[in-house]
Amino acid sequence: MAKTNATAASPNSQDETIDKLTLELRRGVIVLACLSQLDEPSYGYELQQRLAARGMEIEQGTLYPLLRRLEEQGLLGEEWIVEGSRPRKYYRLTDAGTRARAELKEQWDEMSAVLDALLEPKSGG
Amino acid sequence: MELIERYLEAVTTKLQPKRRGEVERELRASILDALEARGLSPDSEADVAAVLAELGEPSEVAAGYEPGQQYLIGPGLYPLFRRVIGVTLLTLVGASTLWFAVALVLSGQAEFRAGDLLRDTLETAVGAAVVAVVVIVAVFAWLQRSEVDVSARNRRGEPWDPRSLPALSGPDRASRFDSVVGLVATAVALVILGGIGEGVAEALPGAPAGLRPILRHAVLQGVMLLQAAAALSAVAHAVALMQGRWRPTTRAMRVAADALAVFVFVRAPVELVVHRAALLQADLPRNFVLSLVLTSIVIGAIGTGMIVGLSVRAWRGRYRAPGGRAAPAVSSPVPAPRRSGRNP
Numbered sequence: 083m084a085k086t087n088a089t090a091a092s093p094n095s096q097d098e099t100i101d102k103l104t105l106e107l108r109r110g111v112i113v114l115a116c117l118s119q120l121d122e123p124s125y126g127y128e129l130q131q132r133l134a135a136r137g138m139e140i141e142q143g144t145l146y147p148l149l150r151r152l153e154e155q156g157l158l159g160e161e162w163i164v165e166g167s168r169p170r171k172y173y174r175l176t177d178a179g180t181r182a183r184a185e186l187k188e189q190w191d192e193m194s195a196v197l198d199a200l201l202e203p204k205s206g207g
Numbered sequence: 208m209e210l211i212e213r214y215l216e217a218v219t220t221k222l223q224p225k226r227r228g229e230v231e232r233e234l235r236a237s238i239l240d241a242l243e244a245r246g247l248s249p250d251s252e253a254d255v256a257a258v259l260a261e262l263g264e265p266s267e268v269a270a271g272y273e274p275g276q277q278y279l280i281g282p283g284l285y286p287l288f289r290r291v292i293g294v295t296l297l298t299l300v301g302a303s304t305l306w307f308a309v310a311l312v313l314s315g316q317a318e319f320r321a322g323d324l325l326r327d328t329l330e331t332a333v334g335a336a337v338v339a340v341v342v343i344v345a346v347f348a349w350l351q352r353s354e355v356d357v358s359a360r361n362r363r364g365e366p367w368d369p370r371s372l373p374a375l376s377g378p379d380r381a382s383r384f385d386s387v388v389g390l391v392a393t394a395v396a397l398v399i400l401g402g403i404g405e406g407v408a409e410a411l412p413g414a415p416a417g418l419r420p421i422l423r424h425a426v427l428q429g430v431m432l433l434q435a436a437a438a439l440s441a442v443a444h445a446v447a448l449m450q451g452r453w454r455p456t457t458r459a460m461r462v463a464a465d466a467l468a469v470f471v472f473v474r475a476p477v478e479l480v481v482h483r484a485a486l487l488q489a490d491l492p493r494n495f496v497l498s499l500v501l502t503s504i505v506i507g508a509i510g511t512g513m514i515v516g517l518s519v520r521a522w523r524g525r526y527r528a529p530g531g532r533a534a535p536a537v538s539s540p541v542p543a544p545r546r547s548g549r550n551p
Contacts, residue, residue, distance in 0.1 A: 126233065127240035143263030146237060147271025150230070162232075170240070171233045 112140050114190060116148060117183040120158065123172040149173050157182050210255045211238055214265060221269035230272055238262065280347045287384055288347050295339050295391050302399065303332040305506075331402055335395045342394045346387055386448040393441040397434060404430040421482050429471045436471070440464035465514050472507040472514075479503050 115138045152158045157179035162169045219227040247254035307328045443460035479500045
């Protein structure tokens, strides 16, 4: 049924398609967003708030697993620090993470310049 | 607080054991952080519910922590897996019914209890079903594994060779479905044949003297030859499956296995007919000998007919394929019953 709906292209399914595409577009970008903020150690909720305050909304349910994956990939290091009554897990860029961030930033600059040019209304002719 | 623990448990039970403890600690800390930052209380169920709702459904959060899905049989192979399981079990039910009917006829001569026979048949069928399912799962897990390896090799930067693409659908292409069904049917046939052979070998010393040569020649030797044919066919299918297409060697093995099976199917009734005088002299009831001969003729004719018919079909498909008309018939899913019919 889902397939027939998609081919019927009802306004609802169009919205869903756009949602999915947006999600895919964001997926790669949020990694770079996280890496950008972790020169100083930060814990999950704090990082989420900091990113949100600067306009990058990432759901907690997306961010926490992502941090852990980046840690497993060696881009982030972690440390449990007890503050007040309870421990918090702090993340921080490793050397590999710093290198990855530089690389990704270069890619991002290039891609964003190319896309800006491509999306420029008059460049199509 | 209880709601938090319920949430954590719902997430962590979906994770690999090695991840659970760490994820649980971190999520708990994050939830308490969120509550604290908004001045909410961990003891208020409504407050906790609001924070947890924002965090997301446990299954989705857990999925984020387990990115690389681990499959025994992945979504790509699963439809094929279901088809093979279905066809195999259906074949097994059919074969068991046939076996029960034949055994019922054959055992009409001595003291005989239908209940025992039914129990034996069910035992054999269930045993064969277990073997079949185990073999199918093993074969598919192997396919899954080898495919995962292939993609991993490509990812590491080895250039992909377009020539490694599978052959066009057609008579030369070894269809995975065909070969997997063939392998499984062969395994089941080997189990059933083994059971028959063992039963006959046990019954041989006690059988009437006149019946013994027939049992030895028509049945025991036939069973052994069919087992050899089944094993040969299994090897041919396994090799074709690995090579992705039928080559002269594998095709020759298949033809040899077919020929061997036909030989047995033809020889058994002929032997019985030739020795019917001896059978009648061995104090066996006339109608029992008659039904024995008739059953062997019917089974032999069905087996021979299937093998010859399907070989002719495949042969015609092979040589008419360039014309285009015969090709679709060959690549259709019809071959499924062929393997199962051929091997037992």
